[in-house]
Every structure is written in structure tokens, then in C-alpha cells.
Amino acid sequence: MKIIYAQENGILAQMIPAPKFLAQLTGTDIDGNAIYPTEESKLIHLANKDLPTGTPYEITDEDLSDRTFRNAWRYTAGDTERTSDDLSLDDQLKYNHISQEEFDNASV
């Protein structure tokens, strides 16, 4: 599965997750439920992390390996379109997007 979205120049972009990154998205919440129970939930997390906040996107497993006219591909919103969110403060700290000081100040 991958993430597709529209770039500013109108061309469709494909975001391909790194297998090792998806593999380390594990763990359970305080109720014992898996935080990332499905591949789709991992890709939603990836979109929140690697896409600018507010970017419309779709998760798809469609075969896009034929690159004929690649630079003319366009993104059209479908029924399953989502929008990327902000990461939680914990995740922003985890991924080094904010410093410990910024985390502490934001947590007060």
C-alpha cells in the first residue's frame, strides 16, 4: 500500500513507506489494544508524519508501476480521501521534530 496526493505543480505523488519504518510501528495503548492494528493505520500515521498538515491524500494498493506519461499523472479525490493531521506532541518529540524544551513548554 502507498499514499498518493497532489503536488503543487498538479502532478500526482506517490509516497512509499519504508518497510523497516512500518515494522517498528508496534505497541499497545493503556487498554492493551494495538496502537497500529492495520497497515492502513500505519500509513495514516506516516501521512501525518511525512506530509504537510492539511494535505488531502488517499491510501491505495493500486498498481502504479507502469510509468508511461509519469509526469502527466494527476490526482483526483476519491471516496476514501483523508487529510493529514498534526502529530501528537509525544510523536513530534520522538521524531525529533521538536526539542525537549519545546515539548516541555507545550506540555505545561
Add this chain to the structure above:
Amino acid sequence: MSKVKIQGNASGTGVVTLTAPNTNTDRTITLPDGDISLGVGIDDNATSTAITIDASENVGIGVTPSAFNASYTGINIGKTGTLIAETAGNDGLYIGSNAYYSTGNNYKYIMDGKACELKMDASASHFKFRTASSGTAGNAITFTDRLEITDDGRGLSQFTAKAWVNFNGTGTVAIRDSHNCSSITDHSTGNWTVVYTNAIGANNCVNGYCKASAYLCQIDQPTTANTANVRAIHNDGTVMDVDYVSIIVFGD
């Protein structure tokens, strides 16, 4: 011929009991109740002290223990070696050379010279290798972190790769293997963005290789903290999809 001697003490009341085994493996020696005093240390001969345990239960092997911080238990090994761990907390284990954590809540030099330390922190699950420039015995030490090995397997230093990835840029991008890379975005023909799992210093050094000498692997400048933009350009100037692209990143 060796001999065994049992001698009583006229003033003492404690009993030393040697019990015969009741199984093939059970052997018991019962010593008197209470603490066993070793005097000033354990002697390896008649003239020197091999191990010293001070009133704070710090230990010196071959030396008198340093004045360790009260929250830590320390062992001195020889002239400059130290092992330190928090007595009650889980701050980790510190292996020092010419350094001990003092009552002043700081590190101090044991003798004149340089110092270094390996910190193993169980709570953060990481290793830190630290060094300090030369100082005077008894003065405070300022350590500089040189290498940190994190709980997710990254090595943070000036000399370890912050990220790398090897991918096939033809068809649907396929990542063969990677380190600290969360995704690759395929923008258009021969044009990709590598996104780092953990952000790094913005002024980093990115190097890339695209399959063969006929291809130039162009990295957008200036570099950024989260991504590296990569293009594969043929020597005729056209941007091309290529099946082997390797990127490696160093930096803060």
C-alpha cells in the same frame, strides 16, 4: 601435611557451625549473627589493602574509594577506574576513567589529565560515550557527548551515518533496505524525496549514487532537517528513472 585448627575465643559468644551435608550437594557453614567485620579492608598480604569498603558502602579495589555522591554507589578500580550506579534509582551504570560523580553533584577528576566515560542508561535504553579535555585533580569535569547509541538502533555522532537508503526507482519505488528512513516520495520521472524517520541537523551532508557513471545523482541544496530531494540525471541532461539509487546522510 596440612592441618585444620579450630580455636575458641574466651570473650566471644558467637558460634561458628560447620554442618555435615544432608544431601550430596548441601553444605552449610553457619557464621555468627550480625555483621562480619573485615577491619580496614581485605588484605592480600600483610602490608597492603586489596579492597576497602567505606562508611557509605563505596568500594575501592587497590585504592581508597572516592567521595562519591550520596545518591550513587561507586567502585574505584585502581588509580583512575570507576563504576558508578544510582543507589535507589535507575539512572544507569557509568564506567569512568579518571572521573567520579562527586558530592557536589558534578563529575570531578581523580588525577591530573583527561577523562572519559561510558554511560549506560536503562531508563532511556541508550549508550553514551563522552570525553573531557585535560583538567586538574579535584576540579569539575565538563563532558562532551561523542557518540550515542539509541534504543532504536541509531548511532548519533559526527562520524556515523544519520540515514541511508537503497531503492529501485523504476516502476513503483521499492526500498531494498534503509536506516532512519520512513518513506520515499516519487514526484515524477527520476525525482524522489527521501524522508528521515528522525529529523537531523539541517546543515547535513548528503551523498548519492545512481547506478552507473552515466547518471549524476543530484541532491537539492540547501539540505533540510527532514528530507533529501534526489534526481537521477543522465549525462545527456535528461532526468531518468534508474533501478539503483543509494543515498547516505551525515550530520548533527
